[in-house]
Amino acid sequence: MTTDTMTKPLIEIEHIGKTYQTRNGEVPAVKDLHFNVHDGEFVSLLGPSGCGKSTLLMIISGLVKQTQGRVRVKGKEVNEPRTDVGIIFQKPLLLVWRTILDNIMLQAEIRKLPLNEYRVKAKELLRLVGLEGFENKYPKELSGGMQQRVAICRALLHDPQILLMDEPFGALDALTRERMGSDIEHLWMKHKKTCFLITHDIEEAVMLSDRVLILSNRPCEVKKEIKIDLPRPRHWSLRETQKFGEYTHQIRDVFTEMGVLARN
Ligand SMILES: Nc1ncnc2c1ncn2[C@@H]1O[C@H](COP(=O)(O)OP(=O)(O)OP(=O)(O)O)[C@@H](O)[C@H]1O
Numbered sequence: 254m255t256t257d258t259m260t261k262p263l264i265e266i267e268h269i270g271k272t273y274q275t276r277n278g279e280v281p282a283v284k285d286l287h288f289n290v291h292d293g294e295f296v297s298l299l300g301p302s303g304c305g306k307s308t309l310l311m312i313i314s315g316l317v318k319q320t321q322g323r324v325r326v327k328g329k330e331v332n333e334p335r336t337d338v339g340i341i342f343q344k345p346l347l348l349v350w351r352t353i354l355d356n357i358m359l360q361a362e363i364r365k366l367p368l369n370e371y372r373v374k375a376k377e378l379l380r381l382v383g384l385e386g387f388e389n390k391y392p393k394e395l396s397g398g399m400q401q402r403v404a405i406c407r408a409l410l411h412d413p414q415i416l417l418m419d420e421p422f423g424a425l426d427a428l429t430r431e432r433m434g435s436d437i438e439h440l441w442m443k444h445k446k447t448c449f450l451i452t453h454d455i456e457e458a459v460m461l462s463d464r465v466l467i468l469s470n471r472p473c474e475v476k477k478e479i480k481i482d483l484p485r486p487r488h489w490s491l492r493e494t495q496k497f498g499e500y501t502h503q504i505r506d507v508f509t510e511m512g513v514l515a516r517n
Pocket residue numbers: 273274275280281282300301302303304305306307308309471
């Protein structure tokens with residue numbers, strides 16, 4: 254039995270396509286994407302720059318409408334922006350005039366959730382990402398990596414079942430990236446979210462995912478799907494194992510075949 258037939262998927266992407274209408278004509282961004290994501294799964298999308306990854310994420314969250322096909326979340330077709338997802342973008346996008354705690358609490362305020370209760374949750378999330386004691390600081394007093402951790406807390410405050418991440422570590426240095434990756438895995442294991450990560454980083458995708466989907470050049474379609482069978486939590490030393498190397502090698506081969514990576 255394959256993963257797809259075991260249980261009803263949480264996210265169903267059914268032959269979706271998206272063509273943008275621009276002043277210079279039509280831009281096909283996504284061609285014929287078809288795949289499922291199961292509850293509690295960690296799936297990464299790896300693809301060349303500009304192939305349509307962010308467009309796909311926007312379609313899943315209901316912020317952009319596809320021009321072809323259907324997206325269903327929990328069996329229901331997505332026709333409007335969803336409120337039960339958490340999204341983390343490449344930049345933290347914090348409000349500079351609000352404290353760290355108040356930036357996270359924005360999520361509760363917008364959703365009209367009980368503030369006292371959610372203030373306790375916000376503090377707990379800050380503790381989990383190592384930012385206890387920074388509640389009353391302002392964004393400018395924190396490093397880029399710390400700000401991105403605040404953005405993660407904001408995305409998780411309302412306890413969304415689905416966490417969508419669009420290159421969340423892209424703007425960070427290598428060491429902070431690695432730390433953030435293990436923070437995300439830690440949160441994922443504790444809260445059992447369904448995680449959908451867009452990344453350019455092959456090692457990062459292998460390190461974090463249950464499944465990696467490799468996308469073609471624009472307009473994107475799924476070129477290959479690779480199941481990552483490595484133990485969790487994934488300690489950094491896994492990167493030095495033969496199995497980890499085999500996965501990254503396999504992915505590099507696909508990109509080489511596609512002409513995205515050089516053959517030498
Ligand atoms: N709102 C829009 N209007 C017109 N074209 C758009 C729009 N958004 C994206 N595109 C085009 O669609 C294509 C895919 O863009 P998208 O941002 O989804 O790709 P991506 O894979 O996330 O890129 P990157 O990896 O560089 O972030 C690009 O050619 C882009 O110029």
